[in-house]
Amino acid sequence: MNKVINNVTEAVQGIEDNMTLMLGGFGLCGIPENSIAELVKTGIKGLTCISNNAGVDDFGLGLLLQNKQIKKMISSYVGENDEFERQMLSGELEVDLIPQGSLAERCRAGGAGIPAFFTPAGYGTEVAEGNEIRVFNGKPHVLESALHADFAIVKAWKGDTDGNLVFKATARNFNPMMAMAGKITIAEVEELLPAGELDPNEIHTPGIFVQRIFQGARFEKRIEQRTTRTK
Amino acid sequence: MALDKKGIAQRIAQELRDGWYVNLGIGIPTLVANYIPEGIEVEFQSENGVLGMGPFPFEGEEDADLINAGKQTITTMKGASFFDSATSFAMIRGQHVQLTVLGAMEVSENGDIANWKIPGKMVKGMGGAMDLVASADNIIVAMMHSNRAGVSKLLKDCSLPLTGVACVKKVVTDLAVLEIKEGAFHLVERAPGVSVEEIKSKTEGSLIINGEVPEMSL
Numbered sequence: 001m002n003k004v005i006n007n008v009t010e011a012v013q014g015i016e017d018n019m020t021l022m023l024g025g026f027g028l029c030g031i032p033e034n035s036i037a038e039l040v041k042t043g044i045k046g047l048t049c050i051s052n053n054a055g056v057d058d059f060g061l062g063l064l065l066q067n068k069q070i071k072k073m074i075s076s077y078v079g080e081n082d083e084f085e086r087q088m089l090s091g092e093l094e095v096d097l098i099p100q101g102s103l104a105e106r107c108r109a110g111g112a113g114i115p116a117f118f119t120p121a122g123y124g125t126e127v128a129e130g131n132e133i134r135v136f137n138g139k140p141h142v143l144e145s146a147l148h149a150d151f152a153i154v155k156a157w158k159g160d161t162d163g164n165l166v167f168k169a170t171a172r173n174f175n176p177m178m179a180m181a182g183k184i185t186i187a188e189v190e191e192l193l194p195a196g197e198l199d200p201n202e203i204h205t206p207g208i209f210v211q212r213i214f215q216g217a218r219f220e221k222r223i224e225q226r227t228t229r230t231k
Numbered sequence: 232m233a234l235d236k237k238g239i240a241q242r243i244a245q246e247l248r249d250g251w252y253v254n255l256g257i258g259i260p261t262l263v264a265n266y267i268p269e270g271i272e273v274e275f276q277s278e279n280g281v282l283g284m285g286p287f288p289f290e291g292e293e294d295a296d297l298i299n300a301g302k303q304t305i306t307t308m309k310g311a312s313f314f315d316s317a318t319s320f321a322m323i324r325g326q327h328v329q330l331t332v333l334g335a336m337e338v339s340e341n342g343d344i345a346n347w348k349i350p351g352k353m354v355k356g357m358g359g360a361m362d363l364v365a366s367a368d369n370i371i372v373a374m375m376h377s378n379r380a381g382v383s384k385l386l387k388d389c390s391l392p393l394t395g396v397a398c399v400k401k402v403v404t405d406l407a408v409l410e411i412k413e414g415a416f417h418l419v420e421r422a423p424g425v426s427v428e429e430i431k432s433k434t435e436g437s438l439i440i441n442g443e444v445p446e447m448s449l
Contacts, residue, residue, distance in 0.1 A: 026279045026298070028295075028302075029302070030296065076356050076358050077356035078354075079356070085353050088354075097356045099359065099361035099362045100316065101361075102361075103316075104316035104319070107317070121324070125393045127357070157296075169297040170277075170281050170297055170298055172280055173315065176315040223295045223298075223304060224298075225302045226293055227288075228287050228290040228304070229286055230290070
């Protein structure tokens with residue numbers, strides 16, 4: 001089934017004000033940077049963005065924040081971003097912080113048809129306030145619900161025309177679960193191949209979870225913390 | 232003399248056992264990887280999705296797609312694997328990771344830990360810390376005994392918002408190794424040249440001292 005669209009402009013068609021988006025990535029690693037740049041151009045506002053992080057001031061989701069297009073962030077860690085801090089402290093931006101494992105599992109659950117699950121994470125802390133608690137095997141657990149999105153936007157290393165995806169190294173992170181949880185999932189890839197070119201044994205995300213796929217025009221792949229050792 | 236951060240990491244490294252999968256947090260815990268005892272093989276997990284994490288890359292060999300949970304560029308060891316975030320936390324919640332080492336702002340005598348939020352300051356988020364402390368069976372906290380203002384970080388009750396309750400089993404500080412059990416800190420070892428009196432005076436929570444307390448050997 002051919003999922004290929006021509007370009008990033010077609011990719012983000014149908015994304016409207018006040019929608020909920022999932023965006024893959026951990027820090028700046030594995031983020032759909034072409035689609036984010038296009039969303040900035042559209043000027044769509046009032047977005048709820050589910051993403052582990054919120055980018056940095058001038059890259060990733062930071063670009064949408066600068067443009068005041070985000071109403072609410074659902075994340076696990078949002079440091080490294082001055083504009084984010086300013087908007088959060090001034091009350092312009094709503095922020096929902098969720099333990100990272102719960103965030104990943106809530107996305108997975110959303111895509112897997114599981115409405116909620118119990119996890120030990122956050123028990124006894126403020127993130128569990130208002131959630132049902134139940135004891136299993138003598139240990140208290142917190143009820144967490146599935147997350148869904150109008151659009152999920154993910155980034156893969158290689159993809160094929162059927163929408164099958166292969167990720168590279170730790171750029172996989174949240175992308176596979178978010179691909180499952182979007183009503184419409186957009187995949188931007190570094191290399192788009194004809195169906196049959198990827199080994200079916202090595203596909204990470206099967207094409208059933210992807211509705212639109214395109215090859216990104218340019219990937220900057222910025223490094224957030226360049227750390228090296230000397231020879 | 233009190234230990235420096237490297238010393239704390241060196242002492243924690245003595246807790247490693249052959250065949251363990253280990254998750255190291257940001258800060259002092261990261262340094263533990265530099266002191267793996269000879270003859271022991273461990274694999275480091277980073278919760279963004281890698282097992283078999285290696286040292287930082289040489290200059291010019293950085294890969295934007297290969298980072299650790301601190302967003303630093305890394306390398307991998309032979310036998311490494313990559314996985315998504317849900318699988319990563321399945322390893323953690325499912326107790327497949329044998330040891331978690333992380334930093335803290337406060338630890339209480341019943342094993343509560345606070346390390347993610349200071350009221351009135353910018354909240355950055357908990358990242359994976361809440362999942363790690365709620366799930367891991369074996370958690371070691373690496374931290375200084377007192378904060379910069381000289382106030383004890385080993386308390387009766389944490390004053391900061393909690394990351395997890397009754398989960399920390401062991402604390403290694405610049406002054407001592409302490410086990411947490413039955414609602415108290417038990418002094419196991421002292422840093423070289425540090426007196427029991429000093430540790431006592433810098434520990435606000437209940438401190439149990441049984442007989443002679445040996446010095447750490449580093």
